[in-house]
Amino acid sequence: xxxxxxxxxISAIFNADVAGYSRLMGDDxxxxxxxxxxYRAVMFERIRQHxxxxxxxPGDNLLAEFPSVVEALRCGLDVQRDLGRRNASLLExxxxxxxxxxxxxxxxxxxxxxxxxxxxxxxxxxxxxxxxGISLSGTAYDQVKNKLPCRFDFQGEHRVKNIKDPVRVYRVxxxxxxxxxxxxxxxxxxxxxISLRILLLMTTLLIVMAAAYWxxxxxxxxxxxxxxxxxDAALAEKAAIAVLPFKNLSGDPEQEYxxxxxxxxxxTDLSRFRYLMVISGNTTFTYKNKPxxxxxxxxxxxxxxxxxxxxxxxxxxxxxxxQLIDAANGVHxxxxxxxxxxxxxxxxxxxxxxxxxxxxALKTFKAERDRAMVKAPNDLQAYDYLLRGWxxxxxxxxxxxxxxxxxxxxxxxxxxxxxxxxxxLGSVDLVKATNGWTEFPQKTLENAETYARKALELDEANALxxxxxxxxxxxxxxxxxxxxxxxxxxxxxPNDANSYQKLGFxxxxxGQTDEAIAALRKSLRLDSHTRTNAWMxxxxxxxxxxxYGKALEALEDGLVKRPDFVGFHIVLAATYARMxxxxxxxxxxxxxxxxxxxxxxDTFGTVFRNPAHKQxxxxxxRMAGLK
Numbered sequence: 001x002x003x004x005x006x007x008x009x010i011s012a013i014f015n016a017d018v019a020g021y022s023r024l025m026g027d028d029x030x031x032x033x034x035x036x037x038x039y040r041a042v043m044f045e046r047i048r049q050h051x052x053x054x055x056x057x058p059g060d061n062l063l064a065e066f067p068s069v070v071e072a073l074r075c076g077l078d079v080q081r082d083l084g085r086r087n088a089s090l091l092e093x094x095x096x097x098x099x100x101x102x103x104x105x106x107x108x109x110x111x112x113x114x115x116x117x118x119x120x121x122x123x124x125x126x127x128x129x130x131x132x133g134i135s136l137s138g139t140a141y142d143q144v145k146n147k148l149p150c151r152f153d154f155q156g157e158h159r160v161k162n163i164k165d166p167v168r169v170y171r172v173x174x175x176x177x178x179x180x181x182x183x184x185x186x187x188x189x190x191x192x193x194i195s196l197r198i199l200l201l202m203t204t205l206l207i208v209m210a211a212a213y214w215x216x217x218x219x220x221x222x223x224x225x226x227x228x229x230x231x232d233a234a235l236a237e238k239a240a241i242a243v244l245p246f247k248n249l250s251g252d253p254e255q256e257y258x259x260x261x262x263x264x265x266x267x268t269d270l271s272r273f274r275y276l277m278v279i280s281g282n283t284t285f286t287y288k289n290k291p292x293x294x295x296x297x298x299x300x301x302x303x304x305x306x307x308x309x310x311x312x313x314x315x316x317x318x319x320x321x322x323q324l325i326d327a328a329n330g331v332h333x334x335x336x337x338x339x340x341x342x343x344x345x346x347x348x349x350x351x352x353x354x355x356x357x358x359x360x361a362l363k364t365f366k367a368e369r370d371r372a373m374v375k376a377p378n379d380l381q382a383y384d385y386l387l388r389g390w391x392x393x394x395x396x397x398x399x400x401x402x403x404x405x406x407x408x409x410x411x412x413x414x415x416x417x418x419x420x421x422x423x424x425l426g427s428v429d430l431v432k433a434t435n436g437w438t439e440f441p442q443k444t445l446e447n448a449e450t451y452a453r454k455a456l457e458l459d460e461a462n463a464l465x466x467x468x469x470x471x472x473x474x475x476x477x478x479x480x481x482x483x484x485x486x487x488x489x490x491x492x493x494p495n496d497a498n499s500y501q502k503l504g505f506x507x508x509x510x511g512q513t514d515e516a517i518a519a520l521r522k523s524l525r526l527d528s529h530t531r532t533n534a535w536m537x538x539x540x541x542x543x544x545x546x547x548y549g550k551a552l553e554a555l556e557d558g559l560v561k562r563p564d565f566v567g568f569h570i571v572l573a574a575t576y577a578r579m580x581x582x583x584x585x586x587x588x589x590x591x592x593x594x595x596x597x598x599x600x601x602d603t604f605g606t607v608f609r610n611p612a613h614k615q616x617x618x619x620x621x622r623m624a625g626l627k
Contacts, residue, residue, distance in 0.1 A: 006110040012072040015122035018060040019131035050075035069143040097132040101125025111397035124160035138168025242279040242303035249312040261387030271495035278495040280527030298327020385411040419459035426451030463493035479510040497527035511610035566595040574620025585624040
């Protein structure tokens with residue numbers, strides 16, 4: 001990280017997560033996502049009111065920073081009060097409670113992202129908080145102890161994962177916020193004694209509630225996205241597997257790119273087996289650096305099998321431990337330890353893939369097995385540059401994109417026949433052109449096409465290069481060519497959520513709405529945590545078919561992942577208007593004007609080949625009050 005690209009500062013870090021999220025999703029995915037969308041909107045507004053900003057919001061997690069611990073805690077108290085009121089109107093088993101951790105510490109900021117131990121401490125504090133509660137670090141408590149009318153309960157010093165020194169932990173008492181007091185362990189014990197008496201008095205009531213809940217669970221539940229039918233039935237019949245991020249045991253945080261890269265390579269290798277459904281890395285990486293209950297995670301994301309492991313790398317040696325777990329019952333199906341020289345990394349990856357496929361007794365053809373085996377570059381350093389390049393590329397900022405390009409270029413300089421490195425260069429230029437990070441977008445797009453063709457010249461079976469060409473052709477309005485390349489990418493890698501997503505929006509733009517819906521649903525089944533436009537395109541496809549309820553569900557699901565993406569609000573405005581929900585349409589239209597002051601309804605949807613589709617969108621936007 002270049003000193004010119006980042007700055008250090010002291011920030012109050014606010015980290016929130018849903019308690020029991022896996023259970024809520026397991027009971028009713030759709031209802032959980034809708035509740036999460038509403039509750040996150042409350043949190044976003046409270047954070048804004050208290051002078052904070054949202055840094056990231058993957059899945060059910062929310063990370064924000066504040067210039068003041070006082071404002072961070074005030075925000076936390078307001079959030080818990082607001083959500084508590086909303087929970088009161090829900091059945092107890094459907095209530096969504098957040099845990100909040102607040103820390104004060106030194107962080108590094110680069111392109112709006114935050115890094116440093118202060119973030120990790122806030123995350124650990126959140127996991128120590130009660131459901132619907134708030135935990136503070138000692139540094140945060142020192143800033144607020146005499147400034148807010150709160151009561152604090154000292155929880156002692158805790159050793160937390162990946163943090164050298166113990167962390168002082170204070171629990172904020174949510175029931176009484178009238179005086180500023182730190183409760184001693186003795187006082188706390190007395191309070192627990194009173195709570196025990198109350199608990200005993202409530203035992204009978206709880207038994208009755210439990211019986212009622214058991215009866216409730218016996219009732220049939222609505223169909224969820226994971227309980228697919230029709231075109232998606234084939235997916236459900238496959239052996240779905242999730243590869244969790246391999247843990248870096250080297251002791252060097254700089255080696256994270258390597259453990260992440262190996263994880264992604266194994267995902268890619270497994271994805272090429274058409275009789276195996278592989279959950280996308282975008283989804284599995286949301287569990288990185290979190291406590292791992294492999295069986296629970298598998299059930300949450302719809303994977304029957306879960307692979308987890310650790311990596312320890314030195315200059316010349318490599319040690320990898322792997323475990324394959326049946327998520328249905330938590331049984332460990334297979335475990336293996338590999339110790340090799342680093343130069344044998346590609347052979348090692350192939351061994352792991354073959355072992356998994358063999359253990360699951362999958363039917364595979366020789367051509368598929370051959371494609372799944374990694375093709376090693378001539379220079380191992382080139383592979384290292386490739387992994388580093390993807391790590392920067394995935395940050396999706398202008399400066400990180402430039403850094404990724406430099407690393408992919410280094411890989412090509414060391415191995416001029418390294419197809420994956422050329423695909424990386426093409427991906428960098430495509431993002432550069434489509435994000436407006438160049439004065440010469442057409443020339444940059446042409447460069448991306450040149451790199452993609454070079455990759456295919458070296459390796460015609462390079463799925464990433466075909467997927468890259470598909471997107472390039474789409475932006476050049478060459479839809480038949482784009483569809484051909486996307487379908488070729490899927491043929492080579494039947495589990496690539498990104499290629500299905502591209503095929504989906506290309507089919508949508510070209511007027512093939514039903515086929516677009518099928519492709520986009522497959523994409524989202526493989527990668528439910530995607531931050532691409534797949535949810536928007538699926539919502540748009542349903543809108544064009546007049547299925548406004550389904551459109552609304554898809555758009556609200558996507559809004560959870562990217563609440564500030566204007567595209568969701570645009571299509572939401574038209575959808576609400578068509579449903580006769582004028583007030584909601586007006587709010588969505590206001591969000592569009594806020595996020596894009598220069599938005600013009602008449603220019604929206606120019607990519608659609610079918611003029612009727614463009615007109616249907618424009619009319620909906622005008623009904624919502626957008627001009």
